[in-house]
Amino acid sequence: MKKAILSFLCLMGSGTFFSPATAQSPYIAKVVEFRPAPGQFVNELPEYESGDTEETMRAKAEEYIAHNNKNMISLGGYGGYVVVAFDHTIVDVPGVCDFKISGNAFYADANPRPDAPLGGSCEPGIVMVAYDRNRNGQPDDDEWYEIAGSEYEKKETLKNYSITYHRPAPDHVATPHPDNKFLNDTTYIRWNDNRGITSYMPRNTFHAQSYYPEWIKDDSLMFTGTRLADNGIDESGNGTYFVLYAYGFGYADNRPNADTLSHIDIGWAVDSEGNPAHLPGADFIKVYTGVNQYNGWLGECSTEILGMEDLHIDAVMSDIHENKQHVCNLYPNPVKTHLIVESNEACLIEILSLAGNRILQKKIEVGTNRIDMSGCPVGIYLAKIGNKSYKIIKN
Secondary structure, eight states, X not given: OXXXXXXXXXXXXXXXXBOSOOSOOSBOOEEEEEEOOSOTTTTBTTBOOTTOOHHHHHHHHHHHHGGGOOOOEEOOSTTOEEEEEEEEEEXXXXXXXXXXXXXXXXXXXXXXXXXXXXXXXXXOEEEEEEOXXXXXXXXXXXOEEEEOOTTTTOTTSEEXXXXXXXXXXXXXXXXXXXXXXXXXXXXXXXXXXXXXXXXXXXXXXXXXXXXXXXXXXXXXXXXXXXXXXXXXXXXXXXXXXXXXXXXXXXXXXSSOTTSGGGEEOGGGEEOTTSOBOOOSEEXXXXXXXXXXXXXXXXXXXXXXXXXXXXXXXXXXXXXXXXXXXXXXXXXXXXXXXEEEEEESSOEEEEEEETTSOEEEEEEEOSEEEEEEOTTSOSEEEEEEETTEEEEEEEO
């Protein structure tokens, strides 16, 4: 696997936008939802007990990773996820990374050569953020934006990937691997995806509990999202030594916690069309396992989470605005009738055709503005505000 090249660095903030400390916590305040995919650590991290429900397991996950408790939860195989909330908005401070996600990634070589691929146990999870626009404390009608990490634009990365896992039947008969004593059921959990592939998540001898989330009543689980290319390589050639290589940046459980490449910049968030989201901050964070790969006796690639931390807890959005950092958000995209523009400054907006012809120009005020585009033909436009341009799709 080629080494991912990081094209820019996340620098720690210098305090330019900071105000005096507040009583807010830099750590997770609440686990909103916990829904892992099947995996060898599921029902163990956190531990399932008979009678547990989705709510009690959510509470257990919260007890594990909220408030800097530093216990670990597993998201299982591809698509399994957790959604967390903070007791404040994590501010997108321009030019720096805004929060970090702690996992259990490590490098096999503690002192690798500068030109060597960094690998060991790296199980990258896709990160998504949401801004609580209606300020109701819930990620309900708020749009989710994906953090566009180092692999986002690569052809190997699959968008809109879906997978469905099926609970093993009560009378399921195990199929041990004929040559690998550590795999005691190669047809354990069947899965199929929207690419026409059907396969199985094997079971190994190291974990005797059920791999299917016992508290979930449904006999099938479907997850949809972005799928990263496989990052595990059998370096031995005989199934005895697997190395899971790190990607460049922008993922959870992908880099050791002490590595600044585990930090995330809210400014990397993009919408479903790949356009920059320009969020003022993030209130909710979602992480899901981003790789669908089984690595022999080592098991499935499964993202693990220990906690999250706001890297500049004292940053306040009003401070950034007063320092002339223009924050402007445009949505929805695609646009049907009206473009919604939220701005912290009064300024002009120009809607241009791709040929550069001005379609309309209007002054926007501080706050929420509605731009009527019902008279614009279906197509792609550019919205120009100051020195920034935004792609708009009209349908």
